[in-house]
Amino acid sequence: MMEYTLPARRQPRTAAPDTVYTVASGDLRLSANTKCWPTQEHLEADFAAAVERLGWSVERGHGVDELTGHGFIDSQRAGIEVFKTLPPDAPLVVVEAVWQYSHHVLAGLRTHRGPILVVANWAGDFPGLVGLLNLTASLTKAGVEHSALWSADFTDDWAVEKLGEWLETGRIEHDLSHVRSLPALDDAAPEVALGRALADELRAEKAIIGVFDEGCMGMYNAIIDDELLNPLGIYKERLSQSALLAEMARVSDAEADEAMAWLENAALTFHFGTDDATELTRAQVQSQLKMYIAAVRISDDFGLDAVGIQYQQGLKDMVPASDLAEGLLNNVERPPVRSRGGERELYPGAALPHFNEVDEGVAVDALITNRIWNAMGFDPATTLHDVRWGEEYDGEFVWVFEISGSVPASHNGGYDKSYSMRQPPMFFPLGGGTLSGVSKPGEIVWSRVFVMDGRLHVDLGRGSVRELPEAETQRRLDATDPQWPIMHAVLHGVNRDQLMARHKANHVQVAYAPDAAAADRALLAKAALFAELGLEVHLCGDVAI
């Protein structure tokens, strides 16, 4: 008989009784992990104290790295190694005070057999809630059973009761009574006819989304397989960020400066400084505008209907942030871009929808929103935001929707009400300016396209954007990232915990309509379009259908 070298069988550890094991997933960027570590330690102490008060013990599943000084799992490999040492049947909690890359822990969580809980602190300072929402959405797409919980410090009655429920049963049931399935639609409604006609057109004529490097920052939920995407009539053009760099190198300084002059003329405020390491410089913006021009030219080359640049891996070490380009692309009014030889203006008078962080759920949504809003004669500017945080103001819960860098200027009421600040060095070593502002008051449709049970779904809802006093706006910006664009959103008929429990992404899509009745009509058209394409449509909160 032949003798082969068989791998030694690993003996799985047995879980200690009444013990919860914790892990913490982090960023890939050392600067972010180091800076956020004290906040993470604080949350872990609060959470452990809550568990211990309920009579259980907490064992941290991995230590603090002596070299880096932080205790985050900072790569997929590190995560796999940590999970090898954990008892596979133990109750396991992923504790998150920061923005994290879900794939760091997804491999381990996919094969973990014990109950899984993801928790975050209800705080604005670092995007822990955003990290939680990405991980729970990724687990949902992966079909891994899990629960989630959030609290300021895990001493409030609600969180303590929910934690107790999880310790006892291995599950937390949240109130999801705000979600209902789309009812049969009125065939005679013009919005239904519009939605269905646009769906037919999309399937028959097809559209292409350009994906500059798929899979940003471990966001597994943000990747939609071709098998799910193609039946909608949407196809991916897989592009490399290297090609974007090469194209940027072909854009002249003079062309970028012309775009800069256009923006200065439109009264966009740039907060310039001189220290490249921490402040915004003209050279950074010039590079960003070269990216804008290059992205439009490549989109034209490939006949793209929408485009996404992932930036935060790879490009972040090569050029300043993609955000300024992204905000410009999503706006109808933007610096004109001509073909390389100057003969043609590209995508004249139109927004070219951009899906930040190559989130393909956003790509589908932005493309469809753009078509419906254009057909209805509304401003088609649409953007994602991070579901970042929120607090009550004046008796209602006002969300801080805040994406990490840019919105279309029309959301702020125009370029003259928008500004550009240097991206925080912790995340963006080479800087670059944002396209920021405070989103104008008005009526919005919000939505999220996501993958669950191997199918595409969409959640749709209505909201209003509030105007808050300047001091409150500033307080919210200071409590989060003051460089980033903020929207004071109130969701109709959906409370804080309902959104957190249900929302299957760190991102939420928003688009304005001229007034409440118009927003209701746009939502109806969107629901009809998505239903016609075969998505499972869910209505969230108070929706007039």
Ligand SMILES: C[C@H](O)[C@@H](O)[C@@H](O)C(=O)CO
């Ligand atoms: C800068 C950070 O990495 C952000 O990109 C992160 O918080 C997100 O926006 C995630 O959607």
